Amino acid sequence: MPGRPKIIRKISVAPVASGFRPYGMAQNAKKKESLFLLYEEYEALRLCDYEKYTQAEASSFMNVSRPTLTRIYMSAREKIAQAFVEGRNIIIEGGKVCFDSEWYTCGSCNCFFNNPFEEALIEVCPLCGSRDIQNFESLSEEEKSEFTYLGKSGCGRGHCSNKRKRGRMCQKNQE
């Protein structure tokens, strides 16, 4: 039986490279298969080690719980360490993710929308026709955490389900 479905992890921008490979390998070293680093693992590593956010902050940006973020982050480090030691290629792909850069928000009617035609730029809101639109990617990390285009923000089914059963909502949803 399949387990509980994974919550979609939010990624702000796709990585600039689609992978890495070692050079100057020892001659007797055997060529090994590539490792697949998931997008969510790349994002966890970027937020925790590059942007230097705490794991709790990083988890709220990615719309997952803090323990889940830690598991993703741990898996990322393990894979990278393995690739370093064994001289494997790293390919960044896969994972259950969605990208911020695909989404736009409208300042006048507060709706969110995506751009199905990647080649054409969006200039007006498809709902109200306002020009006051912004790409999600261009918002600061703090603004992003305030509102989300994903349905269940913060307390979907996870850490505060007990509170919800008792008729209380998570602090995030009260705002």
Next chain:
Amino acid sequence: MKVAITSSGNTLKSTLDKRFGRCSFFAIYDTLTDEVEFIPNPNKDAEEGAGPASVQLVASVPVEKIVSGEFGFKIKSLLVELRIQMIVVKDADKTIEDIIELLKH
């Protein structure tokens, strides 16, 4: 161009249905003729696969935009492939009339 709006009832005064796959009705609004048609959703009580089945239903109309409160993960990748634009409206008190009014801009 046709726009699908997920509706909780079959009148213009009905409010937006927050869910996409299991909404009660789809209001199909034609921007050219200014006509609204209500299609009951047969997948309302489906246990599984309501989202993809609903996508098939609205894609056969065919629509270019869908207004709803929420889109599931399965639906998102399907709609991106079909090149149907998703519009997420968080304000669940909006009626179908309000949204059509906004769409006219």
